[in-house]
Structures are given as C-alpha cells and as structure tokens.
Amino acid sequence: MGAPKQKWTSEEEEALRRGVLKHGAGKWRTIQKDPEFSPVLSSRSNIDLKDKWRNLSFSASGLGSRDKLRVPRPKAPSSSPSPSPQLLLLSAPNNVAEASPPEDCEKSPQDDKTPSPKLYSSMILEALDELKEPNGSEVATICNFIEQRHEVQPNFRRLLCAKLRRLIGVNKVEKIDKSYKLTDSYAKRALAPMKDPSLKKKDSAKSSKAAKGLGQLSPALDAAEAAAMKVADAEAKSHLANEHMMEVERIGKMAEETESLLELASELYERCSRGEALTILQVAHREF
DNA sequence: ATAGGGTTAGGG
DNA sequence: CCCTAACCCTAT
Known part of the structure; x- marks a missing residue:
C-alpha cells in the first residue's frame, strides 16, 4: 500500500554504476555510504543496490530472454539463435564470466582476443x-x-x-x-556532441506512476522532482562548455x-x- | 552484510 | 499471456 513501485531513475543507475566502478561489485554498503552517492541513493538500501545491479547485469549479458527454471520454454531455436551481436556498449558488469564463450574456434591463426x-x-x-x-x-x-x-x-x-x-x-x-x-x-x-537525455522514457514512466499510483499525492512534488532532475542533468552534462x-x-x-x-x-x-x-x-x- | 532464490506488480 | 523489474526472504 505504501509505495507501488519505486522505479530507478537514470541518476540512480549512474550513481550505482560509478559506485561499482569505484568500490567494486559487492561493496554495496560502501557504495551506499559513500558521500558522493548517498544523496542520490539515500532511498535505496544496500540490498536494493545489489538487486538492481543483478538486473542490469542480467539484461546486459543474457540479452533478452534466457531459459528460466520456472517455465520450461518449448521455443525451438531452429534458425535464429541470436548469439548476442553487440553486448558491450554501455554496460557489461560481469566481465570475467564471458571470458571464453563456447563458440567454435575456427578462425584465422592470428586470432587474438586483443582489440586493436x-x-x-x-x-x-x-x-x-x-x-x-x-x-x-x-x-x-x-x-x-x-x-x-x-x-x-x-x-x-x-x-x-x-x-x-x-x-x-x-x-x-x-x-x-x-x-x-x-x-x-x-x-x-x-x-561537445553529447546527447541530451532530457526527454526520455523516464518522463513517461514518472507520469504514469503519478497517474496510477501516486495520483493523490501533490502533483507539485512530481513536477519539482522532474525539474530538479533536468537541472541536475544539464549541469552534469554541460560541465565543460x-x-x-x-x-x-x-x-x-x-x-x-x-x-x-x-x-x-x-x-x-x-x-x-x-x-x-x-x-x-x-x-x-x-x-x- | 552479501548472494541467491523466490514473489509480485506493472507493462507490452 | 508473458516478460521485466522492484521487492522480499533466507542461508552463508
């Protein structure tokens, strides 16, 4: 009854990712207590950080839908196994796991894993x-x-x-x-050519949340929150003129x-x- | 305190 | 109807 769902904002996600990069995955308490992230992650517990990181990791590496233990999926991978065309672009938290995928190794003799x-x-x-x-x-x-x-x-x-x-x-x-x-x-x-994430699904998510769950709360709160978010975003992104x-x-x-x-x-x-x-x-x- | 399994709400 | 994400519970 209290809070329907508290969806993660991109600020919180970014704080979490930077926290993991700084302190390492697993030091959830340390990240949450870090004065740099505590203002953003104040409403999240260390367990929340862990769960969110797990979600990010899974969606990044698993790509879409992997087999689940709960529901056996009779999906026949006949012609399109979709072997993850691009997986490391923005987030690949689990690095050691994908060291050597069980792919065929019929490549050229100079096949290094060394990037250029x-x-x-x-x-x-x-x-x-x-x-x-x-x-x-x-x-x-x-x-x-x-x-x-x-x-x-x-x-x-x-x-x-x-x-x-x-x-x-x-x-x-x-x-x-x-x-x-x-x-x-x-x-x-x-x-300079930084993208401008002012209008995103974040807004629609927030408005839908306000309409369905928090409709009775003051709408000014949500508006102020969104405004503050945009200000913070712009301030962080411009940062260097x-x-x-x-x-x-x-x-x-x-x-x-x-x-x-x-x-x-x-x-x-x-x-x-x-x-x-x-x-x-x-x-x-x-x-x- | 953390990791992992499990549950439920919300959306396509 | 299924999937994803937030939340909850428990063992270590």
Missing part, C-alpha cells in the same frame, strides 16, 4: 571522460573501469601505462600528481592523422619490446 590499439586508446579516453574526476584518475581506477567494460589481455595494465604516456604526448591527457585526466582542449572536443569548437576541430583533423601513425609505431615498439614476432604482412594489414 585504436580501441585501447578509445577505452582510456572513454574511461577518463566517464569518470570526470576533477583531480584526475589513478591508473588503478582507470584499469578497473576498463576491465569492467571490456575484455582485456592479462598484461593490460602495462599497456595502459604506455598508452597513457603516449596520450600525454599528444596533449589528450595530462598528468596531475599520480593521476591522469583529459586535457581541457580534448575534453571539449569529446564532450563547448564554445570554440571550430579551431579545435581543425587541429583535431591533423592530430588524428598523426595519431594513427604514432599509434602504430607505439604498438609496434611495445610488441617488439616483449619479444613478440610480427610479420610484415600483419603490420601492413594492421592485424595485430
């Missing part, structure tokens, strides 16, 4: 962008963040340090004390071309330093 070097840089920049820590993020935090989202090779941390040093060299990343953060010039370029982008974009064009060459050289150097042998064919096709 371009991907590693993207992951690092994405991590720094998402973390948005004003004083920068430590290597361990960045490493943990990326491992939560992507499958990486065992010596990834060593690669990460090299990549960070190279990103500093091209002024995409700066080092503050022992932490790394995006430079202002690059952050503007990265954050995008004023002068034309020049940045022009320079970025040049930088990108130089970058790929530096990227290639750096990766080659790292590989050879570890004693790996590469054929000229692999280098030519960037397949390493």
